[in-house]
Amino acid sequence: MRDPAIETMDRDDLDALSEERVRYTVQYAEDHSPFYRRWLAANGVSARDIRTHDDLLALPIVSGATIRSYQPPIARDFGFLSAPCADIFTIHETSGTTGVPKAFFLTWEDWTRYAEKYARAFAAQGLGHGDRVVVCTSYGMNVGGNTMTVAAHRLKMTIVPTGKCTFPSRIITSYRPTAIVGSVFKLLHLADRLEAEGIDPRESRVQRLIVGGESFAEEARTYLSDRWDCPVYNTYGSTEGTMCGECTVQDGLHVPEDMVHLDLYDPALRTFVPDGAEGRIVLSHLLPVGGRSGMVLLNYDSEDVTSIVSRERCACGRSHLRIRPPGRENDRLAIGMARLDRTEIERAVFAPENMADLTGEYEAFLYGEGDAGAVLRIGLECRDPGACDRRAISGRIVETLAAHNPLLGSMQAGSELRVLFSFTGPGGLELQQIKGRPKRLVDRR
Numbered sequence: 001m002r003d004p005a006i007e008t009m010d011r012d013d014l015d016a017l018s019e020e021r022v023r024y025t026v027q028y029a030e031d032h033s034p035f036y037r038r039w040l041a042a043n044g045v046s047a048r049d050i051r052t053h054d055d056l057l058a059l060p061i062v063s064g065a066t067i068r069s070y071q072p073p074i075a076r077d078f079g080f081l082s083a084p085c086a087d088i089f090t091i092h093e094t095s096g097t098t099g100v101p102k103a104f105f106l107t108w109e110d111w112t113r114y115a116e117k118y119a120r121a122f123a124a125q126g127l128g129h130g131d132r133v134v135v136c137t138s139y140g141m142n143v144g145g146n147t148m149t150v151a152a153h154r155l156k157m158t159i160v161p162t163g164k165c166t167f168p169s170r171i172i173t174s175y176r177p178t179a180i181v182g183s184v185f186k187l188l189h190l191a192d193r194l195e196a197e198g199i200d201p202r203e204s205r206v207q208r209l210i211v212g213g214e215s216f217a218e219e220a221r222t223y224l225s226d227r228w229d230c231p232v233y234n235t236y237g238s239t240e241g242t243m244c245g246e247c248t249v250q251d252g253l254h255v256p257e258d259m260v261h262l263d264l265y266d267p268a269l270r271t272f273v274p275d276g277a278e279g280r281i282v283l284s285h286l287l288p289v290g291g292r293s294g295m296v297l298l299n300y301d302s303e304d305v306t307s308i309v310s311r312e313r314c315a316c317g318r319s320h321l322r323i324r325p326p327g328r329e330n331d332r333l334a335i336g337m338a339r340l341d342r343t344e345i346e347r348a349v350f351a352p353e354n355m356a357d358l359t360g361e362y363e364a365f366l367y368g369e370g371d372a373g374a375v376l377r378i379g380l381e382c383r384d385p386g387a388c389d390r391r392a393i394s395g396r397i398v399e400t401l402a403a404h405n406p407l408l409g410s411m412q413a414g415s416e417l418r419v420l421f422s423f424t425g426p427g428g429l430e431l432q433q434i435k436g437r438p439k440r441l442v443d444r445r
């Protein structure tokens, strides 16, 4: 464990530490962040009014759009920059799927906190001195790959900074990595590619896969774990500063509660949901008293959803809060009264019986509602489209979808929804023609 005193702290002490840091961080924001200073003054709120984390309800919810609207070219200055420019160590940008990327300013002190969050997660996943880790997360303007590398230094690990999962197979055969950080689908592709070259991923030295970057169905994780014959650990990180990781117990992702405060809000973002209920992740940075930050965020709406597994001590000994693997709000569509999450399709695709024929790659499109009903078209990539048992696969997917989502099932039974399938060979899906992070459930209504 990286920091037993903090990571195993009793709940009361941990809550007290968190409250103290909420107070300090809000005061820091009022003193140093033009955005928060102006907002507090305009709304007649003072940092001194914020005494406990419940008082964060009195502060604005900040979205990605808020950050973009307080930075060039919309604004003259960076409203969220909260340290003198000369104190900034690195400037980052998020990938910018919608318009201008968000700018992020990190001091070296921020780096040490990001790195510590990753180091704790890596340690909780059993990594340490002697491990050789291939990092497929992109470097460049992202925070992730870079701060993971600093985290590795803390754990005395070796990093192979490939920055992407399309590295040549010699990285595996020559350097014999013990772990790979990547995304589920990219690590599946890598397994396929290695096997095509006569290298069995199960026979490699890889003992752990660390995945993140997108939500996934547990069935996809199980399949990936089987392909590599090793455990797959989930992480949830972002440039905005969340960094939660599963431990080897795999019963939720630990939130580093001394560095990040996480609230779960109702869909209207008005109030907190009770423990156990699903809510929108709204996060606040926590600075230690006397600490400084290049860009402090309070009440940042991640647009991700999760629920709390437990605030009780985990079997690994850590006391920090555990959350379910977060999902993305924009991975969900409403169809009539029913709601469909992308990972529900993924779960049905990754049924073990399908995986002899399918690669796991899929995409889904939802077309017109109205008198004719809605159509969900699921595209599947087959290893050999000629030999794949299309009827059996389609039947299983429809059954699994209906079994887990009864409303959707009854819409199908009542002809309000038709589910159609298309089967392609390797590389034949529409999303494989698009650069960047693919969207697998697309609303075309």
Ligand SMILES: [Zn+2]
Pocket (backbone or CB within 6 Å): 247, 248, 249, 254, 314, 315, 316, 317, 318
């Ligand atoms: Zn644990």
